[in-house]
Amino acid sequence: MNESARPATKTVDLTRVPNFIGGAFVEGGGTTFENRFPATDEVVSVVTEASSDDVDRAVSAARKALKGPWGRMSIPERVALLRKLADGINARFDEFLKAEIRDTGKPVSLASHIDIPRGAANFNVFADQILTVSTETFEMPTPDGAGALNYALRLPRGVIGVICPWNLPLLLMTWKVAPALACGNTVVVKPSEETPSTATLLGEVMNEVGIPEGVYNVVHGFGPGSTGEFLTRHPDVDAITFTGETVTGEAIMGAAAKGVRPVSLELGGKNPAIVFDTADLDKTIEGLGRSCFANTGQVCLGTERVYVQRGIFDRVAEALAEKARAYAFGDPFSKATSMGPTISRVHQKKVLSYYEKARAEGATVLAGGGAPEVDGFEKGYWVQPTVWTGLPESSAVITDEIFGPCAHLTPFDSEEEGVALANDSPYGLATSIWTQDLSQAHRVAKQIEVGITWVNCWFLRDLRTPFGGSKSSGVGREGGVHSLEFYTELRNVCVKL
Numbered sequence: 001m002n003e004s005a006r007p008a009t010k011t012v013d014l015t016r017v018p019n020f021i022g023g024a025f026v027e028g029g030g031t032t033f034e035n036r037f038p039a040t041d042e043v044v045s046v047v048t049e050a051s052s053d054d055v056d057r058a059v060s061a062a063r064k065a066l067k068g069p070w071g072r073m074s075i076p077e078r079v080a081l082l083r084k085l086a087d088g089i090n091a092r093f094d095e096f097l098k099a100e101i102r103d104t105g106k107p108v109s110l111a112s113h114i115d116i117p118r119g120a121a122n123f124n125v126f127a128d129q130i131l132t133v134s135t136e137t138f139e140m141p142t143p144d145g146a147g148a149l150n151y152a153l154r155l156p157r158g159v160i161g162v163i164c165p166w167n168l169p170l171l172l173m174t175w176k177v178a179p180a181l182a183c184g185n186t187v188v189v190k191p192s193e194e195t196p197s198t199a200t201l202l203g204e205v206m207n208e209v210g211i212p213e214g215v216y217n218v219v220h221g222f223g224p225g226s227t228g229e230f231l232t233r234h235p236d237v238d239a240i241t242f243t244g245e246t247v248t249g250e251a252i253m254g255a256a257a258k259g260v261r262p263v264s265l266e267l268g269g270k271n272p273a274i275v276f277d278t279a280d281l282d283k284t285i286e287g288l289g290r291s292c293f294a295n296t297g298q299v300c301l302g303t304e305r306v307y308v309q310r311g312i313f314d315r316v317a318e319a320l321a322e323k324a325r326a327y328a329f330g331d332p333f334s335k336a337t338s339m340g341p342t343i344s345r346v347h348q349k350k351v352l353s354y355y356e357k358a359r360a361e362g363a364t365v366l367a368g369g370g371a372p373e374v375d376g377f378e379k380g381y382w383v384q385p386t387v388w389t390g391l392p393e394s395s396a397v398i399t400d401e402i403f404g405p406c407a408h409l410t411p412f413d414s415e416e417e418g419v420a421l422a423n424d425s426p427y428g429l430a431t432s433i434w435t436q437d438l439s440q441a442h443r444v445a446k447q448i449e450v451g452i453t454w455v456n457c458w459f460l461r462d463l464r465t466p467f468g469g470s471k472s473s474g475v476g477r478e479g480g481v482h483s484l485e486f487y488t489e490l491r492n493v494c495v496k497l
């Protein structure tokens with residue numbers, strides 16, 4: 001037991017979700033709001049919203065922690081605690097799993113293989129990374145012949161504001177918190193109001209493993225006029241990292257400008273897939289089936305535009321439609337369920353509104369197009385996996401980020417046309433290219449204006465690689481050493497010898 005570890009607090013009551021400030025669970029001074037299970041629309045918890053004073057207390061606790069034991073810890077000491085955090089999440093795997101499913105409605109098959117394992121693994125990934133990071137040194141000649149030595153120090157930025165999304169709540173939160181802590185920062189986390197539970201539960205694990213109070217804080221609430229705005233506008237927050245919609249990202253970037261705070265923004269996307277007639281069709285359909293429909297299409301890296309070379313268009317379209325029809329709705333806690341509901345009634349209505357738009361514009365609906373009837377879960381926020389074709393590229397269904405399990409297929413003839421279609425978007429987050437002509441794969445990959453390109457695969461993640469979006473899909477890169485670049489500041493020291 002780490003000598004600084006505090007005895008495990010009683011298991012936090014996630015039916016009335018508190019904030020976590022300075023190592024203690026506290027009711028928020030704001031209002032309370034309901035958290036509903038997306039598969040049944042039942043209220044599963046009440047969340048206590050943080051007030052502006054609560055956010056201020058969290059930022060102060062984070063600032064104070066920088067000057068306490070945490071700020072004096074060596075990298076190996078921090079690394080040991082990060083590894084304990086990974087172990088601590090895994091030791092309470094089922095609690096995190098249940099909390100994540102109740103908040104999101106995502107199937108247990110998905111949350112148990114992606115969300116919770118990666119939520120824990122991120123701490124080990126950046127424990128490894130911080131141990132190997134180096135800085136630079138330069139020797140320079142000087143007129144007196146004695147020379148000078150320049151070396152860089154890598155220092156924590158300080159208090160980091162972390163605003164994370166509802167689609168992969170634990171994974172995308174620790175994707176930011178792990179490197180932030182590895183680099184010696186402290187954090188104030190605002191989870192999405194849709195998914196408050198796992199970030200709160202992590203507070204208990206922080207105490208269990210001995211992370212000093214104030215290093216990790218959680219404040220619940222909303223965006224404008226609420227916790228998100230209080231946090232991003234707080235003058236004592238040194239940097240902000242955010243994953244979510246582009247419009248919110250623009251607002252955060254504006255808030256960060258005052259005080260000149262750096263931001264790392266992974267934002268929206270309208271990700272294309274380009275399928276050439278040399279593609280391996282089985283692998284392509286397996287990959288597209290996941291990239292279009294996984295997590296009920298609620299993945300920032302997911303595909304909503306599929307461009308298929310004309311000669312194989314019909315075969316790809318029918319095979320993808322068949323994939324869409326094969327999904328099984330049902331109890332998210334059942335292993336038989338392969339597709340859960342969307343995150344909320346509001347989001348369900350947004351997705352279904354695009355289904356109506358497509359129909360009204362005369363789309364050919366190859367699969368889905370509505371909301372399924374799910375026995376026993378009639379009140380859930382369900383939508384069908386949907387495949388369209390036949391719409392013009394100007395259709396809102398093809399230009400807007402829907403963030404649902406839906407994709408529009410468009411045929412193309414030449415490679416140049418395929419590239420032009422894929423690039424015709426203000427977004428630039430991710431793409432997948434399907435071809436067995438590797439010269440073509442490399443040639444096309446260099447031309448697609450995105451941050452992440454997969455060739456003959458999707459969501460294959462080496463966590464050391466730069467991860468982030470181009471154009472309206474974001475600013476900055478996280479992952480591997482790129483996270484350390486964001487969560488530290490370099491100071492050059494020049495010593496006259």
Ligand SMILES: O=C(O)C(=O)/C=C/C=C/O
Nearest residue numbers: 167175298299300301461
């Ligand atoms: O895999 C990751 O590290 C990651 O960041 C995934 C992002 C998915 C966004 O919806």
